[in-house]
Amino acid sequence: MNWFSKDVISDRVTRIYEPHVHKFFQANMFHVVGKDADLVIDFGMGLDHLRSALDLRSGKPLVAVATHVHVDHVGSFHEFDIRLGHVAEAEAFARMPDAETLAEYFRKQPGALTAAAPTGMTPEAYKISPAPLTRILAENDVIDIGDASYMVLHLPGHSPGSIGLLDQRTGEFFSGDAIYEGGLVDDxxxxxxxxxxxxxxxxxxxxxxxxxxxxxxxxxxDRLREIATNYLASREA
Ligand SMILES: [Zn+2]
Ligand SMILES: [Zn+2]
Structure with missing residues (x-):
């Protein structure tokens, strides 16, 4: 069984997700092919080996960036050697405590999985492997992969160390859980x-x-603006 599903967005960007994980915890992972390095953004639940599921066509370095430390984004982060994340969550990445990953919500989620995980991990016994950062990010840092470079935007609110990655040349923006299509979480x-x-x-x-x-x-x-404006209106009402 293929645990991961892939959606080829362009010749350089692939979206990866876990169809057998409950909708609340079904997060996007992205593989971006660069000239000098590949970027992997976010790491799902860690219920199968992510790295070997990637289509890696060369021996280029793989730069792994976590948008934040929540359970649905960091499960396979530890599989990668070069690990980047925001300073505000650096301690959490190193230990993966429930208080910050919110893993307990997954353990208690009815119907957490619709198929057995390839690793044999059950929701009840679910644990996240620690993944200490090898490079600590802050606002305005730049991640360069040769033919594209991404500026780090610190976007707290959903979590203290939430970040987005913006290619200012093309406008390509990886926003993590700061903003996405669907119900936003601030509670x-x-x-x-x-x-x-x-x-x-x-x-x-x-x-x-x-x-x-x-x-x-x-x-x-336009949709980015609409989602942001709707959020502001709902919280200022
Ligand atoms: Zn989150
Ligand atoms: Zn999420």
Whole structure:
């Protein structure tokens, strides 16, 4: 069985997801092929080996970037040697405590999986392998893969160390769970609505092209504005 499903978005971007994981925890992972290095953004639940499921055509370095430390984004992070994430969650990546990953919500989720995990891991016994960062990111840092480079935007609110990666040349934007198509989450432990409002204001003014969110389908700049504006209206009402 293929645990991962793939959706080829372009000749350089593939979206990967786990169809047998409950919808709430079914997050997007992205493989971006670069000239000098490949980028992997987010790592699902860790219920199968992600790295060997990637289509790696060369011996280029693989740069793994976690948009934040939540359970549905970091399961396979430990499989990669070069691991990047935001400073605000650096300690959490190194230990993967429930308080920050929110893994307990997955353990208690009825119908958490619709097929047995290839690793044999059951939801009840679910654990995340620690993945200490090898490069600690902050606002304005740049990740260069040769023919594209991504600026790190710190977008707190959904979680303290949530980041987005923006290619300012093309407008390609990987937004993690800061903004995506679907119900946004600002009421779990670690969420901060005041910080999220500042992030949403910033996102509503951001010059982007295609947005690849942490969940759901990609969208464009008008929809980004609409989602951000709707959020602000709902929280200011
Ligand atoms: Zn999240
Ligand atoms: Zn998520």
């Amino acid at each position: 779990l432990p670690g969420c901060d609505i005041e910080a999220y409002k500042v992030t949403m204001k910033r996102l509503s003014e951001l010059d982007v092209g295609v947005v690849h969110g942490g969940h759901g389908a990609w969208f464009g700049r």
